[in-house]
Amino acid sequence: MTTTPSGEPVLLDELTTAGTRELAALGARAAAVAGDVDAALELAADVGASLPRPGSGQSAFVWSVLATLGASDLTVARVLEPHLDAIAILDQAGEPAGPGTWGVFAAEGPGEPLRASSAATGDGAGGGAAYRLDGRKHWCSLGAVLDHALVSAWVGDRRQLFAVDLQAPGVRAVAGTWVARGLADVDSGPIDFDGASARAVGEPGWYLERPGFAWGGIGVAAVWFGGAVALARRIRTSATTRPPDQVGLMHLGAVDAALHAARCTLSHAAAALDAGELTGDAGARAALRVREVVALAAEDVLRRAAHGLGPGPLATDEDHARRVADLELYLRQWHAERDQAALGQAVGAAGPAPW
Known part of the structure; x- marks a missing residue:
């Protein structure tokens, strides 16, 4: 017996009829593009801004969305979950996400960590939000195809979060390192940053x-x-x-x-x-x-x-x-x-x- 994802909603709590219908529709859309990263990215860009944030009074609905995506297809869920998380982070920071798709690259890996230094004139201590990133960041899911990412890097002895245009100069996804059998199409290999422009999101430690x-x-x-x-x-x-x-x-x-x-x-x-x-x-x-x-x-x-x-x-x-x-x-x-x-x-x- 061969099965296909149904998109049937997963409810973590009782929802309104409208909420249940919205959940079912999103699950059906996710099931329809199961395993297709490009289509999942389009879905993320389409629905990300319209969904509520955790802590907004609709947390059960938010997590029911994620559970429904997981039940529909884990590749699709793996694309949408960090996109939605990035939007929530930017919302907490009081910054708009803007158009396009987002990832969150905040895990630490082996070797020298990714470093950030001020790109502003002067001593760099208070010259504004402009920074440059240098080094390798590990565990960058879909780093080669996303539009933007929130990336953690070290500023001195503290970690800070930065918004980065992944299609800009100085950003290169390292090919050939992702050999996983699970989530095979969600390449989560490293990215090398070489003087890439970045914008600080929050103070050091805030993330x-x-x-x-x-x-x-x-x-x-x-x-x-x-x-x-x-x-x-x-x-x-x-x-x-x-x-x-x-x-x-x-x-x-x-x-x-x-x-x-x-x-x-x-x-x-x-x-x-x-x-x-x-x-x-x-x-x-x-x-x-x-x-x-x-x-x-x-x-x-x-x-x-x-x-x-x-x-x-x-x-x-x-x-x-x-x-x-x-x-x-x-x-x-x-x-x-x-x-x-x-x-x-x-x-x-x-x-x-x-x-």
Whole structure:
């Protein structure tokens, strides 16, 4: 049995009829361009500015959008999620995004980090927002085809965020480094910057310290959740359309419980965000918790899909095989035991135990 993405919406909370219809329409559009990066970029440019931002009172809808994209197609979701995050970051900074597509390149990699220096006249300490970037930035998803990106770089001993025109001189995507089997068309290799012009977005440290940093991390978890939901739907179809299969039903029951817990966690976080409770240390702890719960649920769904469905879909169903490979790689944005240790440290420093 070969499957294709349906675009069926993934609801993290009850929505209005209009909101559910909007979600279904977006899911259908994402499913229609599954696996097509160019079409996904067009979709991102078309819908990015019209969607609400996290913390705007519609956080459950925002994360339902990301979950629906994840369930429709993870390649499409991988294109839209950072574009939407970049728009939200610029909105927090009080800057317009303008036309075109955006990425967010803020991960650190091996070797000498990317450096920024003032391009203004004088001593550069207060000469304005103009900078130049020099060095290599790792993990630049779609750096060769995006219009713009928000890029973190080091200014002295602090990190700062910069807006960069990726099509301008001094920007070169390094080809031939992306060999991933999952998200194969979302080339996330490095970019070399050689005196590239950049505009500061926020003060040094602002990108990591702003409340939206944690909110963006939860948004990524919503995409993971959507990818896991799509696999769970396949498990359900298999378990309920063949002769009674107690093992298949056992996997389906376990998957339902895991995804219920993940959905409740995301829904609770959305309500807390809209209530103004996810700022500062509380926001950071919440992001670590949510990502932990969702990532572990998604890993369980992957395992149970393999056990319950067997090798057939992995070998003969293009959509299923690609979704499994995509989700396995996407989940590695969760840092597993390192994030668990970070959460433990945060909980230990938070005063009274939270449970």
